[in-house]
Amino acid sequence: MNTKYIDLISQTYQFPQDEFQLKNDHLTFHDIDLMELVEKYGAPLKFTYLPKISENIHRAQKWFKDAIEKNNYRATYNYCYCTKSSHFKHVLDEALKNDIHIETSSAFDIDIVNSLKERGKITKDTYVICNGFKRDQYVSNIANLINNGHQNCIPVIDNYEEIDLLTKAIDKDFKIGIRIASEEEPKFEFYTSRLGIGYKNIIPFYEDQIKNNDQVELKMLHFFINTGIRDNAYYWNELQKCLRVYTRLKKVCPSLDSLNIGGGFPIKNSLAFEYDYQYIIEEVVSQIKLTCEEEEVPVPHIFTEFGSFTVGESGGAIYEVLYQKQQNDREKWNIINSSFITTLPDSWAISKRFIMLALNRWNDRYERVLLGGLTCDSDDYYNSEQHVNAIYLPKYEKENPLYIGFFNTGAYQETIGGFGGLQHCLIPSPKHILIQKNDDGSLSTKLFSEQQKSEDLLKILGYHGV
Structure with missing residues (x-):
């Protein structure tokens, strides 16, 4: 027995x-x-x-490289580390060995960015994607970073007032993204994410606040699903809705050239865990390309924000x-x-x-x-x-x-x-x-x-x- x-x-x-x-x-x-x-x-x-941090970054970079080659996808892939998963210096030092970029969530994150720049861990070419609700100190820190020459800092607009706040604080031209307020899974207690701008309001928001603002250049549409990238009907449906918004927005905003598919990969939580990362990535890349071809717009550069998957x-x-x-x-x-x-x-x-x-x-x-x-x-x-x-x-x-x-x-x-x-x-x-x-x-x-x-x-x- x-x-x-x-x-x-x-x-x-x-x-x-x-x-x-x-x-x-x-x-x-x-x-x-x-x-x-x-x-x-x-x-x-x-x-x-x-070492597991670098290993997972390399795995994802290879999966996207292979998917881009397989689909003859004519744009780039950029791996961002979501710092809120773990802000520790030893984590950032290890992650930044691997040609990646970073995503921030709050004002103090920018102080970490400045420390990393002072120590030569990142450069002005490193993308700093600034998510989260922005007020006072966060706006000020983002503005200082851009005013000091970090042109690849991209604040992602979360609400209708942030462009005005940033424009007043930044003394030069700057790039922005817009976060889509995705619809949550049916089991959630609420229907629509509190973060971002609603699907139907994206283009009117662009027309009203961005199109005629010479200081601002819209570069990125940010799509985030709270449950992460999963092979289910909910995720694929939300991705398609996002892609339709992207292609419509691209037709009226030529500067838009990047799609940030935030919401990371699951990690192993059982010895029986199974997840076909390569298949999912190939399907995501394929759907982006197919939708863009149908709408006759160029495919976007792809950004991901992997936090839990990284660390x-x-x-x-x-x-x-x-x-x-x-x-x-x-x-x-x-x-x-x-x-x-x-x-x-x-x-x-x-x-x-x-x-x-x-x-x-x-x-x-x-x-x-x-x-x-x-x-x-x-x-x-x-x-x-x-x-x-x-x-x-x-x-x-x-x-x-x-x-x-x-x-x-x-x-x-x-x-x-x-x-x-x-x-x-x-x-x-x-x-x-x-x-x-x-x-x-x-x-x-x-x-x-x-x-x-x-x-x-x-x-x-x-x-x-x-």
């Missing part, structure tokens, strides 16, 4: 996989011996495997199972030595799924469990809703510690979780480790941040020195 944890995983999924292997009964992730990481740094901890699969979190509580006849709770609310906020806020696997004891018998965090909050758990199906782990043994890992957690979790700030129930943020690959193929680790201390939180709360 197959009752070991390794039997369960092997029978349920194709295992091992490219990034997940077993070495001496221990799980490895991109050849990282995770138990060695625990032995060196302890748990809980978070880590970022930086998500580089991240992981490791916890130790501290204790097991048998609460009734059916429910066993494994309590981890951290909090899901603070370290993986998307797991409880939007029931986002992550890959979860044991790090050790793969040859032990398994049991069905629920996972709970340390806080005194009933929402601090991870269960079958987030995990697609029931959670099974090696049986809890008090004298034989069990460690578990959550993988592909690199996007959004630190910023949403309030990295470096207050944490729910004052459960400290864990250590964060950076992992890089050396020229000889070996791996090196570096401590990026220590686990929070009591004095760190007391200082924020105003108790420091009292």
Whole structure:
């Protein structure tokens, strides 16, 4: 009878996989011996495997290159990194090794852009696509960037007042884009995105505010779907509506030459994950070309804004199972030595799924469990809703510690979780480790941040020195 944890995983999924292997009964992730990481740094901890960022960028660039060649598509492709997914310096430094551009969301993003320029990480030729609702400081920072000669800064207009605000602040000609307010999926609580200009209002908006404004040149139409690029009727229908707007707008606005298909690719959230990236990209490129040919307009340059896809699969979190509580006849709770609310906020806020696997004891018998965090909050758990199906782990043994890992957690979790700030129930943020690959193929680790201390939180709360 197959009752070991390794039997369960092997029978349920194709295992091992490219990034997940077993070495001496221990799980490895991109050849990282995770138990060695625990032995060196302890748990809980978070880590970022930086080479995965470049790997995913290269994958997408190749997919688009192949699709453009296959479709004889006569325009360029530009990969933009959506900085809100992770603003950390080590993330931007790694991403910008790969001939990419960036997309910003708020005023402080532009301060990061200026820092990157000062350090030679980006140049005036780098596209800076400025999304988001723009007021005061954001407008001022964008204006300063353009006034200082960054002509490839393209603010994407989100509402009817922004052109006037930008025109007053910028002392030279500048380029803009317009964001389409896409219609959301039927299951959403609202019908139309709060962001952007409605489909039917795009051309009247152009005629009223842009056409006769000599200072402004419309270059880009921005199309964003909140659920990302997916092979379903909703996405293809919205893309077609966007393309019809693009071709109509192009006929009255010759300067328009770029289409930004924001809304990124999904990332692997299960060992059973399947997604044909190459097919989807070829279909997107093909549909853009076909629609433009039908309407007899040149095809646009394509921009994408990949945030989660860029950085998500580089991240992981490791916890130790501290204790097991048998609460009734059916429910066993494994309590981890951290909090899901603070370290993986998307797991409880939007029931986002992550890959979860044991790090050790793969040859032990398994049991069905629920996972709970340390806080005194009933929402601090991870269960079958987030995990697609029931959670099974090696049986809890008090004298034989069990460690578990959550993988592909690199996007959004630190910023949403309030990295470096207050944490729910004052459960400290864990250590964060950076992992890089050396020229000889070996791996090196570096401590990026220590686990929070009591004095760190007391200082924020105003108790420091009292």
